[in-house]
Amino acid sequence: MPGPLSHIRVLDLSRVLAGPWAGQNLADLGAEVIKVERPKLGDDSRTFGPPWIKDREGRDTKDSAYFTSANRGKKSITLNISKPEGQELVRELARISDVLIENYKFGDLARYGLAYDDLKQINPRLIYCSVTGFGQTGPYREHPGYDFMIQGMGGMMSVTGEPDGAPGGGPQRAGVPVADIITGMYASIAICAAIAHRAETGIGQQLDLALLDSQIALLAYQNTNFFATGKPPKRIGNLHPNIVPYQPFKTADGDVILACGNDNLFRKFCEAAGCAELADDARFASNGKRVEKRAEMTRLLQDIMLKRSTRDWVELLEAAGIPNGPINDLAQVFGEPQVKARGIKVELDHPVAGKLPTVASPMRFSATPVEYKLAPPVLGQHTEEILRGLLNKTDAEVAKLKADGSV
DSSP, X not given: OOOTTTTOEEEEOOOSSHHXXXXXXXXXXXXXXXXXXXXXXXXXXXXXXXXXXXXXXXXXXXXXXXXXXXXXXXXEEEOOTTSHHHHHHHHHHHHTOXXXXXXXXXXXXXXXXXXXXXXXXXXXXXXXXXXXXXXXXXXXXXXXXXXXXXXXXXXXXXXXXXXXXXXXXXXXXXXXOHHHHHHHHHXXXXXXXXXXXXXXXXXXXXXXXXXXXXXXXXXXXXXXXHHHHXXXXXXXXXXXXXXXXXXXXXXXXXXXXXXXXXXXXXXXXXHHHTOHHHHHOGGGSSHHHHHHTHHHHHHHHHHHHTTSOHHHHHHHHHHTTOOEEOXXXXXXXXXXXXXXXXXXXXXXXXXXTEEEEEEOOSOOOSSSOOOOOOOOOOTXXXXXXXXXXXXXXXXXXXXXXXXXXXX
């Protein structure tokens, strides 16, 4: 059965990660996604290498591995929107699309007559999703925004990393662009909600997604901890501000994460680990007391954890029903039996690379399963297909558009 959004066409004018991530989610859900790129240059992230994807002979291509992470399932058309002919092609595509995603700076597309107020005149049902650093309102709305700066400005780096003064201490960004990715996820949700609203009303709307807003929302309980105390949370490394023990420990030969999310799990751990007396100790009898005595609790548990290997701890704790796990690198991640069983690695047919590995969508549907129809496209791979098949351009019109640099 087709995907749940198989009736939806998306015009994706976005670049790099936040917008493309939303577009890829919609493609995974069955939408037809048309990615608009600059002639000869394409999406900026195509150049974010090395590493580069390899062709069938093992040679580097011009496309980065980074680009392939957020552009599965899309068709690529090159359009020069600085030219009137390119702008008109965007209008023609917007007229027959359900959703448009863009991440231009505030006001940039208005200069080309491609703002929401322009396009809703020709397609009142259009859902126009704008993804920017700071949103469509406020004093910073015209400022550019990149993930790294947003992680700093939005508080993520203030709670990520080891404390000041500790070895390796100081603010740290997350290991992936979390502000971009979470904004893309919120954009996906907002678009699906707007599609549902339009089904009832027949009316489209503009969606305003900002990296800063999304990054702040992602801080979740760190925000409410601050509201409750008036004190900004501090960096505590791999510790949890509200739960103990909920952290990694050194073992005899590596590391293991122990996650006792409630008092019952802590007692079960103590019984399994041969230290039942700790669960009865008044100092550690509740999570709140363990948080207060964090340093002492951690010291006692660390001495215990050093007595066994990581494998021994994993087997012992799993048998006792206690959440735990190793700290894997990506080679180990994709070697995990659970990861293999879930089919997380998917290979798609790519016109240059042959079989191109990608990561499956984590969304699973019983009635409308995700289908992986298209590998991330090479630049302009579908330009002529879209011009001729969707916009009904003649051979002469296509030739003229190519000659004047519009596509």
